[in-house]
Amino acid sequence: MSSIENPTRKRILETTWKLLEKGGASAVRMSDIAKAAKISRQALYLHFPNRAELLVATTRYLDEVHDIQSQLVASRAAETGEERLREWVIVWGNYIPRIYGIAKALMAMQDSDAEAAAAWEGRMQAVREGCAAAVEALARDGALSPELSEKEATDLLWSLLSVRVWEHLCIDCGWEQDRFIAHMQRTLARVLIA
Amino acid sequence: MSSIENPTRKRILETTWKLLEKGGASAVRMSDIAKAAKISRQALYLHFPNRAELLVATTRYLDEVHDIQSQLVASRAAETGEERLREWVIVWGNYIPRIYGIAKALMAMQDSDAEAAAAWEGRMQAVREGCAAAVEALARDGALSPELSEKEATDLLWSLLSVRVWEHLCIDCGWEQDRFIAHMQRTLARVLIA
DNA sequence: TCGCTCACTTTACACCGTGTAAATTTGACA
DNA sequence: TGTCAAATTTACACGGTGTAAAGTGAGCGA
Numbered sequence: 001m002s003s004i005e006n007p008t009r010k011r012i013l014e015t016t017w018k019l020l021e022k023g024g025a026s027a028v029r030m031s032d033i034a035k036a037a038k039i040s041r042q043a044l045y046l047h048f049p050n051r052a053e054l055l056v057a058t059t060r061y062l063d064e065v066h067d068i069q070s071q072l073v074a075s076r077a078a079e080t081g082e083e084r085l086r087e088w089v090i091v092w093g094n095y096i097p098r099i100y101g102i103a104k105a106l107m108a109m110q111d112s113d114a115e116a117a118a119a120w121e122g123r124m125q126a127v128r129e130g131c132a133a134a135v136e137a138l139a140r141d142g143a144l145s146p147e148l149s150e151k152e153a154t155d156l157l158w159s160l161l162s163v164r165v166w167e168h169l170c171i172d173c174g175w176e177q178d179r180f181i182a183h184m185q186r187t188l189a190r191v192l193i194a
Numbered sequence: 195m196s197s198i199e200n201p202t203r204k205r206i207l208e209t210t211w212k213l214l215e216k217g218g219a220s221a222v223r224m225s226d227i228a229k230a231a232k233i234s235r236q237a238l239y240l241h242f243p244n245r246a247e248l249l250v251a252t253t254r255y256l257d258e259v260h261d262i263q264s265q266l267v268a269s270r271a272a273e274t275g276e277e278r279l280r281e282w283v284i285v286w287g288n289y290i291p292r293i294y295g296i297a298k299a300l301m302a303m304q305d306s307d308a309e310a311a312a313a314w315e316g317r318m319q320a321v322r323e324g325c326a327a328a329v330e331a332l333a334r335d336g337a338l339s340p341e342l343s344e345k346e347a348t349d350l351l352w353s354l355l356s357v358r359v360w361e362h363l364c365i366d367c368g369w370e371q372d373r374f375i376a377h378m379q380r381t382l383a384r385v386l387i388a
Numbered sequence: 389t390c391g392c393t394c395a396c397t398t399t400a401c402a403c404c405g406t407g408t409a410a411a412t413t414t415g416a417c418a
Numbered sequence: 419t420g421t422c423a424a425a426t427t428t429a430c431a432c433g434g435t436g437t438a439a440a441g442t443g444a445g446c447g448a
Contacts, residue, residue: 008396024305026305026306029433029435030435039396042399042437051435104305108302108305111302152377155369156381159359159362160359164356164359165353165358165359173349183350187350191384223406224406225405233425233426234427237424239406245406245407
């Protein structure tokens with residue numbers, strides 16, 4: 001990507017990320033980012049056409065930095081469906097807090113900006129595919145609860161592993177990350193497995 | 195409340211409700227409400243100091259109309275904790291779609307308007323109390339899973355019954371309301387009960 | 389050294405939606 | 419007829435996004 005080749009662009013993305021990580025989502029304005037990146041607000045628009053695209057670019061940059069791809073590959077190596085589900089909860093569940101800042105900002109824009117909505121939608125569809133793969137693995141093993149269709153199981157898994165549920169438990173209820181992972185594994189095992 | 199005594203106030207609340215029910219949350223502006231209520235935008239400010247208070251007043255009006263109180267009383271009559279949990283899922287789970295419009299608008303304001311945040315917070319705390327009561331009833335019966343503290347069980351129940359999860363399953367995944375209720379009952383039984 | 393380009397700055401402005409302010413109209417009722 | 423309240427009209431301030439255009443300055447090749 002163009003993240004490495006262009007130093008200011010990279011600095012902008014880095015700054016946006018850090019600002020979103022601490023400050024509360026919509027509190028991060030274009031002018032805040034500009035100031036923090038030691039750039040004029042207008043210069044921001046030389047690199048990104050609007051706020052939505054800047055946020056989306058930041059998520060892509062994060063994926064790049066965290067090398068999410070290779071982490072996903074690891075979770076696919078699991079032998080049993082049950083093991084795969086546990087791995088998937090770990091991989092995605094632990095990724096959530098790292099992207100939470102941008103996620104929050106992007107989710108806040110969802111009903112005002114169609115482009116931002118589509119971008120977030122796309123990323124969540126990718127997560128859904130991870131969920132679907134885990135459910136399929138369970139089904140292959142004959143471990144999927146007979147009360148659930150694969151679609152229903154995927155929907156449930158996807159919902160329980162959503163950023164919103166993580167937010168509710170870890171931010172609003174004050175759960176530690178470890179506890180979140182452990183309880184999600186337990187909960188999903190009980191809900192999905194026969 | 196002053197909802198009955200004042201006809202225009204009532205008309206405003208009614209209009210706000212209907213507009214939020216169809217239109218997408220933040221798409222409902224003060225001017226939209228004014229137009230639909232056949233009033234000037236300024237007249238709105240004669241009745242409500244700002245958008246946040248108008249939305250909050252609308253939720254209170256909704257509770258009044260739906261008489262949520264008496265519904266809650268009914269769910270408390272259940273004999274066993276298990277039965278009480280099932281009833282609670284029905285009562286609150288079926289109330290969500292009725293308030294979803296306002297909920298969405300209010301949730302969208304959460305990180306821009308402190309007053310709106312506090313108002314929504316307060317309402318959700320009331321829901322949490324319903325969850326806590328159900329968990330307590332389970333604990334009294336000795337039916338609560340030994341792997342969960344009462345606090346954890348309440349947090350989980352509260353999270354799974356959140357508006358966001360309902361939204362995810364019923365709006366994003368296209369579930370029917372009945373299916374939502376049924377699966378939530380099943381899921382929560384498996385997660386919370388020993 | 390001239391002149392070009394590129395990245396960025398400065399200044400200024402349009403648009404939207406919220407909220408404030410004040411003068412004016414309308415209608416009921418005494 | 420006069421008064422009062424409710425609502426209207428008009429106008430404006432503010433904050434945040436995005437656009438537009440002229441200006442600055444460093445680097446670089448001819």
